[in-house]
Each structure stands twice: as structure tokens, then as C-alpha cells.
Amino acid sequence: MAPKVRTVSLHTGQEMPIIGIGTYRANDEFRVVLREAFEFGYRHIDTATMYQNEHIIGEELDKLFSSGKLKREDVFVTTKLPMIGNREEDVPRFLQKSLDKLRLTYVDLYLIHFPCGMKGEDDDDLSPKGNDGNVVLDVKTNLEGIWRAMEAQVDAGKAKAIGISNFNSQQIERIVKVARIQPAVLQVEVHAYHMQKKLRGVSQKFGIPVCAYSPLGAPYLKLESSEHPSLLEEPVVMKIAKSHNKSAAQVLLRHLVQHGIIVIPKPEETEHIVKNIQILEFELSEEEMRVMDSLDRGADGRIYDFLLYPGIDRHPEFPFHIPF
Numbered sequence: 001m002a003p004k005v006r007t008v009s010l011h012t013g014q015e016m017p018i019i020g021i022g023t024y025r026a027n028d029e030f031r032v033v034l035r036e037a038f039e040f041g042y043r044h045i046d047t048a049t050m051y052q053n054e055h056i057i058g059e060e061l062d063k064l065f066s067s068g069k070l071k072r073e074d075v076f077v078t079t080k081l082p083m084i085g086n087r088e089e090d091v092p093r094f095l096q097k098s099l100d101k102l103r104l105t106y107v108d109l110y111l112i113h114f115p116c117g118m119k120g121e122d123d124d125d126l127s128p129k130g131n132d133g134n135v136v137l138d139v140k141t142n143l144e145g146i147w148r149a150m151e152a153q154v155d156a157g158k159a160k161a162i163g164i165s166n167f168n169s170q171q172i173e174r175i176v177k178v179a180r181i182q183p184a185v186l187q188v189e190v191h192a193y194h195m196q197k198k199l200r201g202v203s204q205k206f207g208i209p210v211c212a213y214s215p216l217g218a219p220y221l222k223l224e225s226s227e228h229p230s231l232l233e234e235p236v237v238m239k240i241a242k243s244h245n246k247s248a249a250q251v252l253l254r255h256l257v258q259h260g261i262i263v264i265p266k267p268e269e270t271e272h273i274v275k276n277i278q279i280l281e282f283e284l285s286e287e288e289m290r291v292m293d294s295l296d297r298g299a300d301g302r303i304y305d306f307l308l309y310p311g312i313d314r315h316p317e318f319p320f321h322i323p324f
Contacts, residue, residue: 005041006280008209008262010184012161014108016076018257019277020044022213022266026053034060037273038070046187046213046264047102048080048113049094050126054101062103077102078109078187080165081150082126083309086117086141091149095158097123110150110159111187114166114306116315117141127309134311141317143171144178151181163187165213166306168319169202176206187211190261192231192252192292193301199324200261211262216252218303236295240288247275254279255292299323 007015021037023030023046034045034057047057061077064070079102085094095110117138120128128136150162161184164175175183186203190196190212200210217231231237232248241251249265249272256263257279267273284292305320306312313321 005043005277008260010161010209011182011207012184014076014161014184016109016185016209016211016262017042017044018262019253019279020046020076020078020211020262020264022264023047023053023057024051024213024266026051026056026266028056031056031060033267033269033273035064036270037267038064038075040273041277042273043070043074044076044078044264046078046211048111049082049085049098050080050113052126054079054098058101058103072104076108077104078111078185079107080111080113081146083114083116083118084120084123084126084128086112086115086138086146088142088145088149091146091153092156092158094123095153099158106158106160108160109163109185110153110161111163111165111185112143112146112150112167115141115143115164115171115317115319116306116312117317118309129310132311134314135309137311137315139316141315143174143317147175147179151179154181161185163208166319168322169199169324170322171317171319172202172206172208182206183208185209185211185262187213189214189302189304190256191215191217191301192234192237192255192295193217193297194299194303195293195296195301196324197296202324209260209262211264212256213264214303215256215261215263215265216249231295234295236291240284240291244282244284246278246282250275250279250282251284251292254282254284255289258284258289 005017119136153159163183163185165187237248
């Protein structure tokens with residue numbers, strides 16, 4: 001029997017499963033993992049236009065719903081507005097493109113992926129570059145205007161809830177101040193090396209649940225660069241894992257979930273699917289939570305600075321120029 005995944009209540013009345021399936025860098029081979037995840041009880045999947053895999057997820061969801069194994073309302077689906085769509089007038093078009101690829105009439109959660117806008121030659125030019133090699137910025141990005149357009153998508157029934165991703169504390173407060181429909185979720189990088197305590201405090205003040213991407217600290221980067229530290233090899237984490245007869249990954253995820261943080265790790269194989277969901281079967285002690293919290297490196301623990309988009313830090317809305 002598939003285990004029951006507990007949920008986090010959103011202000012919309014929706015229940016968002018606290019463990020989901022991350023799909024960043026997921027390609028066609030991910031289909032098998034996706035099918036197995038749904039079989040094992042996962043009911044939450046996170047994607048984005050920028051990931052260029054919405055069509056794969058859509059095909060698998062269509063098969064799932066057509067088979068009668070699950071109904072549309074059984075699965076919580078999140079996708080995100082790309083940076084080239086960060087204009088009020090462009091939001092409806094990009095959401096509809098996502099819906100068409102996902103083969104859905106609505107998403108459960110639609111996020112502004114990143115607060116900086118870009119100018120592409122067409123809708124498929126997701127990371128437009130100029131002759132100087134830098135991304136082509138739209139420095140007139142109006143976050144408040146984008147939010148109005150996001151609200152209109154809720155009114156149109158194309159998104160059950162809307163939220164923000166990679167926004168800093170000032171940007172969150174600006175949105176909350178003008179919002180007719182409040183942000184339902186804040187999705188940001190959170191893991192033991194980068195706990196974002198102050199930013200989570202701001203989110204909590206406004207009643208916005210936090211969803212952590214890269215909750216394991218992006219272990220695949222360790223494979224690509226020996227300079228990148230691996231949380232999975234952190235001695236303290238390994239010691240706690242051994243005491244519970246669990247894996248380091250399970251301890252890292254359990255730590256966040258015990259803080260009430262939604263997690264969306266990307267399972268690479270069946271073993272990960274099973275182990276990730278088993279984090280609901282044990283609990284860390286207060287002392288173990290304190291030790292895990294002490295691993296936090298603050299801003300130095302951030303992995304994703306988005307500088308893979310050359311020149312993006314010149315944008316007026318670049319979120320990481322302030323501490324949180």
C-alpha cells in the first residue's frame with residue numbers, strides 16, 4: 001500500500017503534499033521514474049517552462065488520468081512563468097502554453113520563476129543572448145503588474161493558486177502590499193547549508209508556506225565539480241543517518257520537513273522514490289535538529305546565484321544584492 005503523504009494547507013483551501021517530485025534537468029528517460037513515483041504514492045510534481053520538459057510530464061499525466069488510476073484533482077501540479085514572460089501582457093500566453101504542454105485545463109500552482117525579465121526573439125528563446133554574450137534584459141520589469149496578470153489567471157480558472165520563486169524579502173513585501181490574491185507559496189533554495197531563516201521568517205509573517213528546491217544541496221553538482229561541497233558527505237549528517245539506520249538524503253529531507261518546509265527532491269531511480277517518501281516514518285530529536293541547523297552557512301551556502309545567465313545581476317530586480 002502506498003504511504004499517505006501529509007500536506008500543507010494553503011490560504012486557497014488547497015492541500016499541497018509536503019513531498020513532491022522535482023523535475024529540473026529531467027529528460028525523456030525520467031518517464032519511468034515518474035510512473036513509479038505515482039504508483040508509490042506521490043501526488044505532487046513540480047516543473048517549469050525553463051525546464052523544457054512540460055510536454056513529457058503532460059504525456060505521462062494524460063496516460064495516468066486516462067487509465068483511471070488517478071483523477072486530475074488527485075495530483076498537485078506546479079509550473080512557472082519563464083523570465084522571457086515577465087511582462088503583464090505576456091503572462092496569459094505563457095501559462096496557456098504550459099497548460100497545452102501539460103495537457104491540463106488548470107495548474108494547481110503557478111509561480112513567477114525569477115523576478116528579472118528578459119527579451120527573447122520568440123517564445124522559445126528562453127535565455128536570449130546579445131552580441132556581448134550577456135542575456136538580453138528587460139530592465140522595465142514590473143513585478144506588481146505581473147502579479148495583476150497572475151491574479152487574472154486565477155480568475156480565469158487556469159491556476160488554482162499563484163506564488164513567487166527566488167524573490168527577496170523586499171520583493172515579497174511589495175507583492176503582499178498590492179495583492180488582491182495573496183501569494184500561496186514561496187519557492188526558494190533551502191537546504192542544511194542554506195536555511196534562509198530570515199527570509200523564511202518574512203514568509204511566515206505573511207502566512208506563505210515555503211517550498212524548498214535543491215533540498216539535498218544539488219548533489220549532481222558534486223559529480224560535475226570537485227569544488228562543490230556535498231551535503232550527502234557531511235560527517236554530522238552521516239552520523240545522524242547511521243543512528244537512525246537511514247540515508248544521509250533521508251536525514252536532510254526530514255530536517256526540512258520537520259521545520260514545516262515543503263520539499264521537491266528529484267528522484268533519479270526507484271530507490272530514491274521509496275527512500276524519499278519514507279522520511280515520514282521517523283523523526284529527528286531536538287538535539288539532532290539543533291545540530292542540523294548549525295550546518296547553515298548563510299549566504300555562503302547558496303548554490304544557485306543564477307549567474308549561469310551572464311549579466312543577469314545587472315537587472316534592477318536581481319534578488320541577491322541584499323542579504324535576504
